[in-house]
Amino acid sequence: MMNKTELYQSVEEKASVLTELSDKIWSYAELSMLEYKSTAAYLEVLRAEGFTVQENLCGIPTAFSGSYGSGRPIIGILGEYDALSGLSQEAGAVEHKPLTEGGCGQGCGHNLLGAASLGAAIAIKEAIQAGKLQGTVVFYGCPGEEGCAGKTFMARDGMFRELDAAITWHPGDVNEVATGSNAASIQVEYTFSGIAAHAAGNPWTGRSALDAAELMNMGVQFLREHMQPKESVHYSFADAGGLSPNVVQPTAKLIYMVRGETVQKAKALLRRVDNIAKGAALMTDTTVTSRQIDGTASTVSNHVLEEVLYQNLCAAPLPEYTEDEIRFAKQLRATFDTSKLPGHRTDEDLGVRAFVAEKTQNGTLPLNRFVMPYAPSCTFSPGSTDVGDVSWLTPTAQFNAVTCPSGTPGHSWQIVTVGKSSIAYKGLTLAAKVLAGACADLMENPTLLAKAREEFTLATAEGYDCPIGKDVTPTAG
Ligand SMILES: [Zn+2]
Ligand SMILES: [Zn+2]
Numbered sequence: 001m002m003n004k005t006e007l008y009q010s011v012e013e014k015a016s017v018l019t020e021l022s023d024k025i026w027s028y029a030e031l032s033m034l035e036y037k038s039t040a041a042y043l044e045v046l047r048a049e050g051f052t053v054q055e056n057l058c059g060i061p062t063a064f065s066g067s068y069g070s071g072r073p074i075i076g077i078l079g080e081y082d083a084l085s086g087l088s089q090e091a092g093a094v095e096h097k098p099l100t101e102g103g104c105g106q107g108c109g110h111n112l113l114g115a116a117s118l119g120a121a122i123a124i125k126e127a128i129q130a131g132k133l134q135g136t137v138v139f140y141g142c143p144g145e146e147g148c149a150g151k152t153f154m155a156r157d158g159m160f161r162e163l164d165a166a167i168t169w170h171p172g173d174v175n176e177v178a179t180g181s182n183a184a185s186i187q188v189e190y191t192f193s194g195i196a197a198h199a200a201g202n203p204w205t206g207r208s209a210l211d212a213a214e215l216m217n218m219g220v221q222f223l224r225e226h227m228q229p230k231e232s233v234h235y236s237f238a239d240a241g242g243l244s245p246n247v248v249q250p251t252a253k254l255i256y257m258v259r260g261e262t263v264q265k266a267k268a269l270l271r272r273v274d275n276i277a278k279g280a281a282l283m284t285d286t287t288v289t290s291r292q293i294d295g296t297a298s299t300v301s302n303h304v305l306e307e308v309l310y311q312n313l314c315a316a317p318l319p320e321y322t323e324d325e326i327r328f329a330k331q332l333r334a335t336f337d338t339s340k341l342p343g344h345r346t347d348e349d350l351g352v353r354a355f356v357a358e359k360t361q362n363g364t365l366p367l368n369r370f371v372m373p374y375a376p377s378c379t380f381s382p383g384s385t386d387v388g389d390v391s392w393l394t395p396t397a398q399f400n401a402v403t404c405p406s407g408t409p410g411h412s413w414q415i416v417t418v419g420k421s422s423i424a425y426k427g428l429t430l431a432a433k434v435l436a437g438a439c440a441d442l443m444e445n446p447t448l449l450a451k452a453r454e455e456f457t458l459a460t461a462e463g464y465d466c467p468i469g470k471d472v473t474p475t476a477g
Contacts, residue, residue: 002132002440004315004433010123011432017122018432019425021045022115026091026419029083029104032147033476035062038081042066042118042141049122050129051139058157060474062143063150066118068125069136073449075439076138076160077121078168078390079114080145083107085477089416094331096413105416108146109171112403112419112428117168119432124439135443138163142386148474149294151386155393156466163394164449165305165442168387169431171415171424172400173408175318176372177310179301180379182388183230183259184266186467187293189238190216190277194286196250206248210241212284213252219276220256230261230380231269255293259384263297263465293475295467299388300459303376304452305397305438310374312437313399319426321367329366329405329423332414336407360406367423368406392464395452399434403427 011018021041028037039055039062046053051066088103089096121139128137140159144150151160160166170178192213197206220233227233234257241249256273260266274290281288321329352373357363359370390396403424408414418424442449 002127002444004437004440007123007127007436007440008316008433010126011119011429011436014119014122015425015429017045018115018119018428021118022111022428023420025081025111025114026106029088029106031085031104031477032082032144033060033062033150033474035081035143038062039064039141042081042114045118046139049125051125057159058154060143060150060153062141063154064141065138066121067136067138068121069128069134072135073164073443073446074136074138074162075442076140076163076166076394077117077435077439078140078142078151078166078387079117080110080142081114082110082144082146084146084411087411087413087416089413091417091420093417094328094335105413106419107411107413107415109403109415109419109424110145112171112424112431113169114141116428116431117435119428120435120439123432123436127440133440133443137439144474145386147477149296149386149389150474152294152296152389152466152468153474155389155464156468160390160393165452166390166394166396167305167309167435167438168398169435170398170400171403171427173402173404173406174368174372175313175370175401177306177313177374177397177399179303179306179374179377180381181301182299182381183232183261183384184263184296184298184388184467185257185259185384186266186270186295187255187257188270189291189293190254190256191289191291192252192281192286194248194250194284197248199246199248203248207285208248209252209286210249212280212286212288213237213240213254215283216254216277216280219279220273223272223276227269228260228265230382231265232259232382233257233269233273259382261298261380263295263467266295266467292469292472294472296384296386297388297392297464297467299385300391300396300456301376301378302391302395302397302452302455304448304455305395306374306376308438308441308448309397309399309434312434312441313371315437316430316433318369318371319430321369321423325421325423326366328421332418333366333405333407335414336409363407366405368402389466392460395456401427401431401434
């Protein structure tokens with residue numbers, strides 16, 4: 001059996017390479033599908049570590065992989081590195097302080113996500129190199145998680161199917177294995193075109209695209225009552241026409257996101273939204289075209305793999321935090337409301353809630369130092385992730401590790417400010433150890449992989465229904 005301590009040591013020895021990489025990705029803060037510098041930084045480390053690199057996966061310039069070893073099993077470790085707009089922030093500041101006004105920031109912690117996944121792949125590579133493990137490890141550089149569901153495009157174009165299993169993680173405020181399912185989602189842009197006119201002089205010759213967009217939104221508000229409980233619809237104005245109110249606006253653009261329990265349900269809901277768009281165009285004598293942006297499938301839970309991740313999360317030493325780190329965490333927590341912290345979890349299980357309340361001293365501890373008990377579950381989470389698409393193609397599981405103070409809101413400047421701190425580095429190292437430990441377990445235990453495959457085959461019997469069409473291309477930004 002592979003000695004886990006050796007794997008942990010490999011991760012520790014590479015700690016400076018990993019944190020340096022994470023810091024670079026933090027400072028590049030590149031938006032979806034524009035992660036050129038980030039990709040170059042990863043490729044440099046992968047090549048230096050002796051991985052066989054494949055660039056431009058599925059024709060996406062910022063999608064890549066690095067593999068090491070030979071033969072089966074083939075275990076995939078997924079990494080992300082894209083940032084979010086409007087979240088530029090000075091590292092370590094305990095107040096909102098953009099580095100560049102309106103600039104981008106790593107508000108979801110993807111600088112840590114990719115670096116830890118790579119750290120695990122490197123530790124496994126070293127074990128294979130030393131003859132202690134057999135098989136192939138593949139690190140996947142998955143772009144555009146935030147903006148355009150990069151993994152869905154990779155899944156549509158044939159990636160991941162050959163894997164025996166895929167594992168990944170996400171930065172967060174609690175150490176826990178993710179279980180249950182996520183909603184499927186589809187994003188579509190609707191463009192209305194009308195005829196411009198002087199809004200007072202001759203409005204009767206004008207046809208307002210803005211009116212059409214407003215009517216579409218109103219139509220969708222009426223749709224909401226007649227949707228199923230696990231369905232949701234969200235929208236934004238990408239273009240409301242020009243700024244002058246005395247013009248009949250000839251163009252307007254809306255972006256809609258629909259979610260459903262499955263891809264089939266999301267597609268059915270989208271057809272109803274499409275009809276509302278057509279109705280709005282008909283009412284206003286304008287025209288409407290639509291373009292799909294992206295989509296994600298629901299997540300297929302794999303309890304066998306989740307259990308492997310859980311065992312490794314429990315086995316890896318949890319970080320100790322210094323007084324300085326605790327002080328920083330407290331200062332940061334003062335910038336957001338944590339009064340409802342224990343209640344923010346939706347666990348039905350009162351036992352789990354009591355456990356969390358006790359471990360966090362009713363939400364007063366600034367940094368969580370425990371592993372949430374794991375109970376395989378079929379719970380449904382209303383959000384979406386493109387890890388879902390991978391989970392339809394190979395047994396997949398994921399976990400969260402603490403990289404920020406408890407209660408830190410997602411997609412926030414607080415995530416950016418903490419992203420280069422020693423708290424974050426400790427979470428990165430923990431995640432790399434857990435992923436490496438789990439990968440080693442899977443490589444050494446064909447029975448585990450067979451059980452995971454059996455569960456996967458049953459759960460995915462209906463087959464992968466890709467939420468994006470054949471002709472849809474990734475949208476950058
Ligand atoms: Zn995010
Ligand atoms: Zn994320």
